[in-house]
Amino acid sequence: MMRVPPFKYVAPKTIAEAARAxxxxxxxxxxxxxxxxxxxxxxxxxxxxxxxxxxxxVKDLRASLRGADGAVTLGAGLSLTDTARSPLVADAAYRALTTAASKVATPHIQAMGTLGGNLCLDTRCNYYDQNHEWRQAIDFCKKAPGPHGTAQREVTHGTCWVAPGSPRCWAVSSTDTAPALVALGAEVTLVSADGERRVPVLSLYKNDGMDYLAGKRRDEVLTAVHVPALVGWRSTYWKLRRRGSFDFPVLSVAAALRLGPGGVVEGARVTLGSVASCPLEVTTDALVGRPLTDEAIAAFADHAAKPARPLDNTDYHLSWRKRVVREYVVGALRELRGDPPGLLARSAARVLPVLA
Ligand SMILES: Cc1cc2nc3c(=O)[nH]c(=O)nc-3n(C[C@H](O)[C@H](O)[C@H](O)COP(=O)(O)OP(=O)(O)OC[C@H]3O[C@@H](n4cnc5c(N)ncnc54)[C@H](O)[C@@H]3O)c2cc1C
Ligand code: SF4
Incomplete structure (x- = not known):
């Protein structure tokens, strides 16, 4: 049985106490x-x-409300279950978030895990997500002591086993809610003993497997998530994982769209998850101002798949994962266009046989 190492436990009751601690x-x-x-x-x-x-x-971390402008604030301490079921985000505009939260791990973990914890989730890698003895046997790796620089007694080799010679760590951002919240244009409040600030969710992250949370200072508590009022928008979240019942994502596509008269795209945001050490926002200029035709979707999907560079440090073959990015972008946009589910299933089936 693996046990946690000794530690001192502090139990603040307020956000200010937590920040001071x-x-x-x-x-x-x-x-x-x-x-x-x-x-x-x-x-x-x-x-x-x-x-x-x-x-x-800290009860205040679970407070949620809708502001006079229609924007929604969700406490970072809300469980993923409560996030997925919150009436404040029941509208189709927020479906990317509620779907993402409801696809994290299992119902048990969703009941324990929080929105804030999900946004601050450690990055993942096959050479890192192993017990101490396993990692010791390969002489650890660059990230092995942990990204937070907490007390470590291990001597690290300094090698990245995924890309030896690489100056950086390529561990993968595997949070489900971050790509969804980026696609919704959400912001977070960060509170320290010195004060508070509000920043876009995307700015929390850096494409570096060790320093992935570079936008949040070590002494800051993430206290709330703010999602703007998204009148006329729809959103969705597509997650690729080996087991449909529960698994970390190895690819996710979060998409939000506002369609105007004649099906012309008035606004679009697409974010890829689990294909880098941070969520990747895709530029959508090519979509906006035009009808969402099959041709427009196909051209956009080719463009969206380009920045995705999956490495051989999670599940599935990396070239297959790269191919699925394109198919998932197509599927997500067709869903938002209102295509019948049967068509979407056929689209996804084009890549699934490769799994066998
Ligand atoms: C079997 C299994 C399967 C999983 N599958 C998935 C999955 O499919 N998708 C997924 O996204 N995750 C998955 N997870 C990871 C995890 O369960 C979730 O990400 C969960 O949301 C983490 O939240 P937590 O509250 O438990 O975080 P914690 O474990 O408490 O904390 C996680 C990190 O966030 C920091 N943190 C927590 N709260 C705050 C805050 N308010 N401010 C600043 N920092 C904070 C902590 O210091 C820590 O670094 C899985 C975990 C397990 C064990
Ligand atoms: S990507 Fe390299 S440095 Fe990062 S956890 Fe994996 S093996 Fe270690």
Missing amino acids: LRDAGPEGMLLAGGTDLLPNMKRRQQTPKVVIGLSA
């Missing part, structure tokens, strides 16, 4: 929300904070 703990401190990512990581000695600041008693 995080500041006081310095590099030795980490926040614990649902614990569904951090606790397994501690057991595997990937992250070994000496001070764990539990957020479960």
